[in-house]
Amino acid sequence: MQKHSCLLLRGFAYRHKVTGEGGRQIMSIHMKGDVVDLQNSLLRRSDHNVQALTNIDVAYIPVECVRELAFDRPNVSKAMWYETLVDASIFREWTLNVGRRHARERAAHLLCEFALRLEVAGLGAQLHYELPMTQEQLADALGMTPVHVNRTLKGLEAEGLIERTRRSVIIGDWKALATVGDFDPNYLHLEPELGTV
């Protein structure tokens, strides 16, 4: 078990798991403000891996401190639990995405999710942002091969839904992309709901 949790101050990180055969599935992408290995810190055995996607700055927080906060301060406890719940909600959507949508829809969905999350984090505009992942990493997030990611993105571009240069993405027609990706932002639980949990 880790001795520290780490709070992401700058850059991107991701969590992933690997099959016995070497297939990798990225479970989630994290950005500024996320406490990235909270879950591994609290469960005795870590069941997944955390890795940096770009250069990052992190603040290490000793696990004992996290626990103290988590259990002695009701408000902190609420906030942390709430994070866990939102996390789980995003996992569910990703499972749906990978399990029940075609490559084109999956990719569109992920691009929409990024757009919203980056904007909320103050790291880009909804319709024009830098995607901090290689196509190989996208493939691991989408449960497909890098080759097919390439073709799929090209396809979306050919349809006029997006434009892209190297890593930047411009969403030409948000509504159309969201439709293709069957994207409904509910699952991100972005609206403040402090009164709830």
Place this chain on the structure above:
Amino acid sequence: MQKHSCLLLRGFAYRHKVTGEGGRQIMSIHMKGDVVDLQNSLLRRSDHNVQALTNIDVAYIPVECVRELAFDRPNVSKAMWYETLVDASIFREWTLNVGRRHARERAAHLLCEFALRLEVAGLGAQLHYELPMTQEQLADALGMTPVHVNRTLKGLEAEGLIERTRRSVIIGDWKALATVGDFDPNYLHLEPELGTV
């Protein structure tokens, strides 16, 4: 938002999401002892659906009570949070399963998970149990079509890994099935770890 959480006393239930095109993905299966819609109760908007798989008995618990327990009693709080974390861990494994494993491995994995969970819940033996799902429901859990579930199960049977009659499953060779399914029970976090969270 729901007014009640419900504790499953007998029978099986599942959580699922549906795409705009009608594809359904089952996110998790629940059995005796699980509090099934805790997450929907605590987040303001529910992002998934809960449904009974068999006849069930449930105990309804008013959400206010859940919250009171959750935030006034540190030990209850720990336990509930712990449940949420294990839940999320299982979601992650399912995402990996659906995203990065072939049909045969997926099916084998699910059969192994069931075996263990049913035994822990006191509802069957690890090597011989009743599967409370139709092949169509299995398909929705595995992200494949019912037809292919049928063929895949038949395949596992032909290989001598399992036997089956209608709904019951007999695992002929646990080790082999676990190998095929790339099954490592860590993610279920079955060992008691009360000292941890």
Place this chain on the structure above:
DNA sequence: CGAAAACTTGATTCCGTTCAACACATGTGG
């Protein structure tokens, strides 16, 4: 500048879907 990483493209293969028919159970009402 040169090497490695990332991206692009084409040809081929294959796993899983789709479509369609049928078999077998289960259950219900006459």
Place this chain on the structure above:
DNA sequence: CCACATGTGTTGAACGGAATCAAGTTTTCG
């Protein structure tokens, strides 16, 4: 108790989306 309807499981044939294999090209960076 049978007739019939419905849900579930089984099987076959054809199709298609994505994987695989393999070769380029472009970008990045030491």
